[in-house]
Amino acid sequence: METVDVVVIGAGVAGLTAARLLANADADGDGEPAAGRRVVVLEARDRVGGRVHTDRSGGHVTDLGASWIHGVDGSAVAEAVTAFGIRTVEFTVGGYQVDSRPIAYHGADGHRLDDAAIHRFSADVHTVDATLADVVAASGPTDTYRDVTERAVAAQVWDAERAERVREHLEHRSEEQYGVASDELAAHGLDDDSIDGDEVVFPDGYDALPTHLAAGLDVRLRHVVHSVRHGEDGIEVTTDHGTFHAEAVVVTVPVGVLQSDDFVIEPPLPARHRQALERLRMNAFEKVVLRFPERFWDEDVYAIRQLGPEGRWWHSWYDLTRLDGVPTLLTFAAGPAARAIRGWSVEQVTASLLEQLRRLYGDRVPAPSTVQVTAWQDDPFARGSYAHMLPGSATDDHDDLAVPIDGRLHLAGEATWTDDPATVAGAMYSGHRAAEQILGRDVPIARLWSGALNGTT
Ligand SMILES: Cc1cc2nc3c(=O)[nH]c(=O)nc-3n(C[C@H](O)[C@H](O)[C@H](O)COP(=O)(O)OP(=O)(O)OC[C@H]3O[C@@H](n4cnc5c(N)ncnc54)[C@H](O)[C@@H]3O)c2cc1C
Structure with missing residues (x-):
């Protein structure tokens, strides 16, 4: 001993x-x-x-666990990173924000939304968000995040389609931020969801x-x-x-x-x-990192996002090309999607994802040169991504x-x-x-x- x-x-x-x-x-x-x-x-x-884990296979740097500092202002992590001389790159789209940075939005029919339509949709999300904190504060002890978001959306005088798009965004927020469907998350489960300052990621690995x-x-x-x-x-x-x-x-x-x-x-x-x-x-939240031989999406966007039922699982792709110049998209299987793909082969996940990307970009989408899919749910020393x-x-x-x-x-x-x-x-x-x-x-x-x-x- x-x-x-x-x-x-x-x-x-x-x-x-x-x-x-x-x-x-x-x-x-x-x-x-x-x-x-x-x-x-x-x-x-x-x-x-x-759960901070960088893979360097194939000459690429891929963070398979944490990617972001979710807001550098007042963050001891940011201070430590600066003091240790670790390089970072600004990437302020890590909190499922609706319009923090330019995002290529596609409507439920797959067509690209123009700026006015994006603005209307974002404004609706902000309108609900402005009331949500009070609705959460007034919630009962066993209410779910879905209960409170439903109440906040129902309080708006919107037609069904308009309300549905916002409802869907809030559902995806629960899944992408906490890796869980909103009816399994406490009403207060996203109380901590605030970001101070820019978010950054790590070109040389977290x-x-x-x-x-x-x-x-x-x-x-x-x-x-x-x-x-x-x-x-x-x-x-x-x-x-x-x-x-x-x-x-x-x-x-x-x-x-x-x-x-x-x-x-x-x-x-x-x-x-x-x-x-x-x-x-512990949640169910997996990363999928796709590298492509060429970029088929715009250079000036931080992410691609699709609205509507086709985006039930695959709705947001984050452009990591800024890290090393290799055309790379990061997406998440979050909550129900992560549970559903458990045990799928990389080929199955890739086919499912490409179907959605090709719906948006057609034949311009080439086969990816590499695909990485995490399996934190099956990791005996993690048993999920976070609680x-x-x-x-x-x-x-x-x-x-x-x-x-x-x-x-x-x-x-x-x-x-x-x-x-x-x-x-x-x-x-x-x-x-x-x-x-x-x-x-x-x-x-x-x-x-x-x-x-x-x-x-
Ligand atoms: C896919 C994913 C994406 C994420 N994205 C972000 C992000 O962008 N930004 C962010 O801030 N956070 C993110 N997180 C969360 C973040 O990674 C974690 O909150 C954080 O790293 C947890 O640190 P920890 O020290 O609490 O736990 P861990 O990092 O899990 O450390 C616990 C350690 O205990 C070890 N251990 C377990 N069981 C045993 C045992 N029986 N005996 C000995 N050792 C054991 C484990 O191997 C592990 O090394 C993400 C996590 C994942 C998985």
Whole structure:
């Protein structure tokens, strides 16, 4: 058995943030790392980053997990990225905005909408959005996002077609933002859905962030944790490569792992934590990245979008050509679509997608040169892409999960951060909070990129 001060489970952004701040802790303010604070990070995979994962096969850089910083203003992730010298490219279409940047809209009949029609449609979405916060605030405890959006749309005096287009947009927002149909999402499930400043993506891969955060840390890859036992004697963490003893543990595994029988916490979590956990669920949300031999869409748009029933699954394609000049579209199988394509071959997914793109662009659409389809639903160490709030949950459920247990057991990770769950930012802030809880004092988050360990990057 190996003995350390703190075991951190999971080398995603939450775990690496916690570990880095703990290892960088300057207990007496003399600029030296605090003596004796040994931190080990146990990670099941053969890489760090967790749900931030960049693929580099075929000479292309493809983010298969997170892509965006959803708003750089006031974001610690953006500050870290700048401090580490990681390149970014502006791409402010990551929040299912209706008109944040130019989008090539196609109507329900497949024809391109002119600017006036796009403006009318966008104005309708903004009209409903302007009332939605109040409708959500007045909602009942078990109302769904569909209930509140239906109410907000019904309050408009619109003909059926006009109302349907907006209803559809709000449905797709639930699916694309949270990977779930709106009747399975809590009414408050998109309360956090705000973006401050531009959004950016990563031409050299988002994984540069976790790589920098991990530098100099004691990260044990390929260590699958099976159990965490906690009590008067401290913490005992059992892995397939031995047992670790510590005074404190930070558990950052995704909600889906925490809910599974493969990850045991003994004694079990207190009722408050268990109830909060039961009201969160991992989503179904997959990326499809298509590279083409040539571009068949306009150069000056950020995305292609189709309205109407044909866009039930495939409605939005994001133009990633700006990253490296290779004509590339990113789309999502989100919610019901992700569940339906589970187990499909890449060829099946491609055929289904091309049918829709050819409906809009005809024979100009060539066969893609490469297609990548993710399978986060089937990933045993993720079990989905991120957690969403089930009807009956409260936004505070996220923070409730992070209340320290007996001063030794700390849960962190995207799902434990109320203000910005389901994001890299939420993961980072939750790791920061866990480190502060263990240290019993405030630590500037900037120590992530300016602390003593940075000499080793
Ligand atoms: C397809 C997709 C798109 C996304 N898009 C965005 C986006 O554009 N912008 C954004 O901000 N966020 C996005 N996200 C969400 C974002 O990636 C996550 O919120 C964030 O990375 C979660 O970090 P974390 O540290 O909480 O969890 P993770 O990154 O999941 O880290 C947990 C770690 O625990 C490890 N682990 C699990 N089980 C065990 C075990 N038994 N033993 C040991 N280790 C274990 C895992 O391997 C993992 O490395 C996206 C996610 C996905 C999947």
